[in-house]
Structure formats: structure tokens, C-alpha cells
Amino acid sequence: GEGLPRPAATRVIVVANQKGGVGKTTTTVNLAASLAMHGLRVLVIDLDPQGNASTALGIDHHAEVPSIYDVLVEGKPLADVVQPVVDVEGLFCCPATIDLAGAEIELVSLVARESRLQRAIAAYEQPLDYVLIDCPPSLGLLTVNALVAGQEVLIPIQCEYYALEGLGQLLRNVELVRAHLNPVLHVSTILLTMYDARTRLAAQVAEEVRTHFENEVLRTAIPRSVRISEAPSYGQTVLTYDPGSAGALSYLEAARELALRAAGGAAAQGGQPGYG
Ligand code: ADP
Ligand code: MG
Known part of the structure; x- marks a missing residue:
């Protein structure tokens, strides 16, 4: 595809919303x-025990596969668990297995329990333009680890x-993490x-x-599209499953907007508007 600007430093984006679906x-x-x-180098970190992002990227995530659980709980280097995504050059995935369901509890007694993901990403030596973290539908320690590791939060909202x-509640958690643990968030x-x-x-x-x-x-808003919802069952994103579809084009356009925006643009506006 056509090139987009490479960010000066890796943009770590937390995709969060405690609502499921x-x-x-x-x-x-x-x-x-x-x-x-x-043309960018991108790592997806699957932080949901369901492992849906791993599935959608065609990455095996049965219980024995080295995963984000080993990184967070056992302190394994991220580089040891990251896998390349077949068919999409420059795309990598750190899978989640069902073990991760227990990590929420196991993390409680570990040192630096909120910053284990941040440390793992900081120690990762391969060059990356983007890290996208797929959060579980909750605001527990896994999501807190993501919020400590990232600079940006991306909230998908279903119309x-x-x-x-x-x-x-999500915005208050972002504020709490910003105030106490991660001032750039x-x-x-x-x-x-x-x-x-x-x-x-919807309008x-x-x-x-x-x-x-x-x-x-x-x-760009993402349209409701059957092609988007079918793609994961083939272990593919809609970008390879049906590249010409409206859904694929909408995600390409959203990615372009995201990449062209100055990384700090929204932060410069001050606090978040109050909601809820
Ligand atoms: P979450 O990760 O927030 O739980 P998902 O991304 O898994 O949400 O989406 C929930 C369901 O909606 C999935 O079955 C997914 O395939 C479907 N879905 C998501 N986006 C679209 C879309 N634009 N059009 C049609 N179905 C969609
Ligand atoms: Mg999900």
C-alpha cells in the first residue's frame, strides 16, 4: 500500500471500553x-483472555502457546512470544491464551503489578511504529497495565x-492512571x-x-458490514479477506486519519470533556 508517515517514536495505543461487543x-x-x-511496523498485543484478536490474526493460541501471560506473570521477554502474522508484512501479534483469565488475580501479589506490560514493551528491541493493545471488557489490572504502557487511548463506540x-467510568480511570502512574496518557x-x-x-x-x-x-465511521464480522472465522482481517469491501476501505481510511494526526493533538486541548 501507499506509505504513511512513520511516527518519531513508537505510538502505543490502548483500545479500551469496558463494554463488551x-x-x-x-x-x-x-x-x-x-x-x-x-508500510508501517505494527505489534498487536492481545490482552483479552478470550484471545479473539489472536484468532482474527490467524495466530494459534491454545493453552501451551507462549503468550502475554508468560510476559506479565513470568517475566518472559515479549520478543520470545511475539509471532509474525502470515499474509501481512510488518504485522506481529503477541497472543493471549486462556491462562490470562487467572492473571488478573495473580498480578495482585507481584511487584510493579501495574507496570509489567510497560516494562516488557520498553525492553522490546525490534523497531515498531505502532503497538495496539486489545483490552478485555473490564477495568481490572490487565486494563490498568495497558493504560500504564500506552500514551494514547482509543475508544471504539458502537452507534x-x-x-x-x-x-x-473509563474516563475517570484514564484520569487516575494519568494522575498517579502515567502522566502522558x-x-x-x-x-x-x-x-x-x-x-x-445511529446518526x-x-x-x-x-x-x-x-x-x-x-x-471516518466504520459501517456495519457482514464482511467485517466474517473475516475472523477465516483467521483474517477484512483487509485480506475482502480488500475491496466497504469495511476494509473504512478501516484503511481510519488508519490514515490516525497516522496523519499529530500524536499529541488531543492532549494539547487539556482535560477530557466530562461524561457520565
Ligand atoms: P469487543 O472486542 O469490544 O468485544 P468485537 O470487536 O469482538 O467487540 O465485536 C463484537 C461483535 O461485533 C463481533 O462478532 C464482531 O465480528 C462484530 N462486529 C464488529 N465490528 C463490526 C462491523 N463494523 N460490522 C459488523 N459486525 C461487526
Ligand atoms: Mg474483544
């Missing part, structure tokens, strides 16, 4: 593939009833997902989100 995993893998297809419910990007242009509701939700997060919402 809003498009976190879909957004993580498809944005990551889009950035890689634009549905109650889209903004619970967002206040900020919500840089909001992406509208599963947008159905035919419904009034209303989109408008409400754009009003509250004027500077953060990407112009």
Missing part, C-alpha cells in the same frame, strides 16, 4: 493490518442505545463502529459523541 478487537486487528499495509453509558481517538447510515438512531448517537468529543472523534 463494541468493536474493540475488530478495530484493533483491522487498524493494525491497515497501518502495516501502509447504539446506551453507547455512552459507562464511558464516564490521554484519550486521543474515538472511533464510531457498526455505524448504520440508514438509521436515525443521533454519532452526533452526540461528536459534540462531546469534538477533537477526538475520527471523521
Whole structure:
């Protein structure tokens, strides 16, 4: 694909929303593939015990596969568990296995329990332009590790009833982590997902989100698309599964917007707007 600017330093982006089913995993893998297809080097870290991002990238994640669990709990180097994604040059994945479900508890008694992911990424020596972290649908220690490791938070919002419910809690957690553990953290990007242009509701939700997060919402909204939802069952992103589809084009465009934005743009606006 056509080139996009390489960031001066690795951009570590946390894809978070404690609601399930809003498009976190879909957004993580498809944005990551889009950035890689634009010529950038991208690592996806699967931080959800379900391992959906690993599945979608065609990465084996049965219980014996070295995974993010070994990194967080056993202190294994990230480089020992990262795998290349077949078919997409420049794209890599650190898989999650079901072990990770126990990590939330096991981490509690470990030293530097909030910053184990941050340390692992800092020690990773391969050059990377982007790290995208796919969070579980909760605000526990796994998500806190992601928030400590990242500079930016990307929140996917599904254009549905109650889209903004619970967002206040996520934003307060981001503020807490920023205040105590990671001063550079900020919500840089909001992406509208599963947008159905035919419904009034989707348009209303989109408008409400754009009003509250004027500077953060990407112009590109991701349409509801069967091709996007089919791709993971083939171990593929929509970018290789159906490259010409509207869903693939929308993720390519969202990735372009993300890459062209100054990394610190939204932070310069000051605090996050209050919500919830
Ligand atoms: P989360 O990671 O937030 O739980 P997922 O990315 O797994 O959410 O998405 C939830 C479900 O919605 C999945 O079945 C996924 O395939 C589907 N989905 C996500 N985005 C789209 C889209 N744009 N169009 C159609 N289905 C989608
Ligand atoms: Mg998910």
C-alpha cells in the first residue's frame, strides 16, 4: 500500500471500553493490518483472555502457546512470544491464551503489578511504529497495565442505545492512571463502529459523541458490514479477506486519519470533556 508517515517514536495505543461487543478487537486487528499495509511496523498485543484478536490474526493460541501471560506473570521477554502474522508484512501479534483469565488475580501479589506490560514493551528491541493493545471488557489490572504502557487511548463506540453509558467510568480511570502512574496518557481517538447510515438512531448517537468529543472523534465511521464480522472465522482481517469491501476501505481510511494526526493533538486541548 501507499506509505504513511512513520511516527518519531513508537505510538502505543490502548483500545479500551469496558463494554463488551463494541468493536474493540475488530478495530484493533483491522487498524493494525491497515497501518502495516501502509508500510508501517505494527505489534498487536492481545490482552483479552478470550484471545479473539489472536484468532482474527490467524495466530494459534491454545493453552501451551507462549503468550502475554508468560510476559506479565513470568517475566518472559515479549520478543520470545511475539509471532509474525502470515499474509501481512510488518504485522506481529503477541497472543493471549486462556491462562490470562487467572492473571488478573495473580498480578495482585507481584511487584510493579501495574507496570509489567510497560516494562516488557520498553525492553522490546525490534523497531515498531505502532503497538495496539486489545483490552478485555473490564477495568481490572490487565486494563490498568495497558493504560500504564500506552500514551494514547482509543475508544471504539458502537452507534447504539446506551453507547455512552459507562464511558464516564473509563474516563475517570484514564484520569487516575494519568494522575498517579502515567502522566502522558490521554484519550486521543474515538472511533464510531457498526455505524448504520440508514438509521436515525445511529446518526443521533454519532452526533452526540461528536459534540462531546469534538477533537477526538475520527471523521471516518466504520459501517456495519457482514464482511467485517466474517473475516475472523477465516483467521483474517477484512483487509485480506475482502480488500475491496466497504469495511476494509473504512478501516484503511481510519488508519490514515490516525497516522496523519499529530500524536499529541488531543492532549494539547487539556482535560477530557466530562461524561457520565
Ligand atoms: P469487543 O472486542 O469490544 O468485544 P468485537 O470487536 O469482538 O467487540 O465485536 C463484537 C461483535 O461485533 C463481533 O462478532 C464482531 O465480528 C462484530 N462486529 C464488529 N465490528 C463490526 C462491523 N463494523 N460490522 C459488523 N459486525 C461487526
Ligand atoms: Mg474483544
